[in-house]
Every structure is written in C-alpha cells, then in structure tokens.
Amino acid sequence: MAQYYDIDDIVMEEEIVSVVFQVAANGVGLLDPSAETNSVAQGSKVELPFWLAQELHVRQAVAMNVLACFNQKTRKEVQADAACVDLRNRCPYFYELGCKIAPLVGDRTIGSFLLYTFSSRYKEVLSKAHSAAFVVAPKFLSILTKEEIHLYEAARSSMAAFKKWRVGGPRFERASILGRKRRPAD
Incomplete structure (x- = not known):
C-alpha cells in the first residue's frame, strides 16, 4: 500500500506483457480484440497490462512470458x-x-x-x-x-x-x- 498513490508505480504497472491463458475464460472478449467471441480459449496468447497479468497469474489463469x-x-x-x-x-x-x-x-x-x-x-x-x-x-x-x-x-x-x-x-x-x-x- 505504500506505493498505492505513486504515479510512477501506476504507470509502470500499465506496461504491456504477453501471457498465455492456461484455462479458457468466458466474458473476457475485450482482452483479445481479434476474438470474434466473448471468450478466450486455453492456450491463447494475449497482451495485457502488467497489473492484470499479475493478478491472473496469481490465480493460475495465465502463464507470463519474459x-x-x-x-x-x-x-x-x-x-x-x-x-x-x-x-x-x-x-x-x-x-x-x-x-x-x-x-x-x-x-x-x-x-x-x-x-x-x-x-x-x-x-x-x-x-x-x-x-x-x-x-x-x-x-x-x-x-x-x-x-x-x-x-x-x-x-x-x-x-x-x-x-x-x-x-x-x-x-x-x-x-x-x-x-x-x-x-x-x-
């Protein structure tokens, strides 16, 4: 929480990282603009902001690439x-x-x-x-x-x-x- 209001920390967490979905996810069509449906299939490669990729990684929904x-x-x-x-x-x-x-x-x-x-x-x-x-x-x-x-x-x-x-x-x-x-x- 110490860096909650730090603008540099907020901007840093907006960096785009590449992830691979380990599970299929419904209702996330906005994450992948090229998707025709409102879901992401298992094994799909998607670019996400770091803050979201980190949270999904903690929940074991995605694997993050270097x-x-x-x-x-x-x-x-x-x-x-x-x-x-x-x-x-x-x-x-x-x-x-x-x-x-x-x-x-x-x-x-x-x-x-x-x-x-x-x-x-x-x-x-x-x-x-x-x-x-x-x-x-x-x-x-x-x-x-x-x-x-x-x-x-x-x-x-x-x-x-x-x-x-x-x-x-x-x-x-x-x-x-x-x-x-x-x-x-x-």
Whole structure:
C-alpha cells in the first residue's frame, strides 16, 4: 500500500506483457480484440497490462512470458557496453518491472541481470551528473530509465548544493557557550 498513490508505480504497472491463458475464460472478449467471441480459449496468447497479468497469474489463469527487454539480445548488448544501451525505449521502468516480473516468469537469471546492468550503469550516471555540461545532459538522459533519471537528478542537486556551500554558503557557527570561560572551583 505504500506505493498505492505513486504515479510512477501506476504507470509502470500499465506496461504491456504477453501471457498465455492456461484455462479458457468466458466474458473476457475485450482482452483479445481479434476474438470474434466473448471468450478466450486455453492456450491463447494475449497482451495485457502488467497489473492484470499479475493478478491472473496469481490465480493460475495465465502463464507470463519474459518481456523482450530481458531477452538474450538485450543481455548481450548490456554485456558489451551497458552505458550505451537505450533502456528507456525498451522499458522506462526497467529495474522496477524486472524485480516484479522475475518471480512470476520463473527466470532466476533476471535478478542477476538487473544487478549487473544497474552496477554497470551506476558509475556512468553519477559521473555524468557531476561533470557533464547541460548541453550533453539531454542526449544522455534520453537513454536512461525512470529510476536512473531520479538517481541522476539527485546526484545533480547534491553536487549543486555542495558547490553552493563551498563557494560561500552557510558556514558552521561557533556555539555561544564555547566562548565563555569557566570559573575556577573553590
């Protein structure tokens, strides 16, 4: 419930995933626009938003397929040079969706792939946030996921606050009590 009102979480759960129905379902013709009837047959492949696919998976009505952003092609590109891979076009909420979908699809390698991808890109994100000119930033930001953009903005604002402090921001003040001398004890 902590993320119930989080707009990023709501948008992330609207990502489309591919599922295969394990059982026939009646009264769900709207799920499959190409269907002529108001039902979905067992074994039908349908694209659903993640929130619905997750709920149907919990009820064992569907089996979820691995998303394209976690396939072998993407993994090879990340292994070659993670900092240059455009993850935003593949899935804007790459890490969060990966964490939620990994236990559902039964692919144990997704977790380690997410960790490798994040750790490979983390250094580059912070490096660009601290040193990149504002002209370079829009091009770099266009390949980052939403999570990485939050990290970039946090690093950028902390660097700006540090520079402001270093140039002459508020300094530590000496406590007034430190200026007084003690009276000798009799």
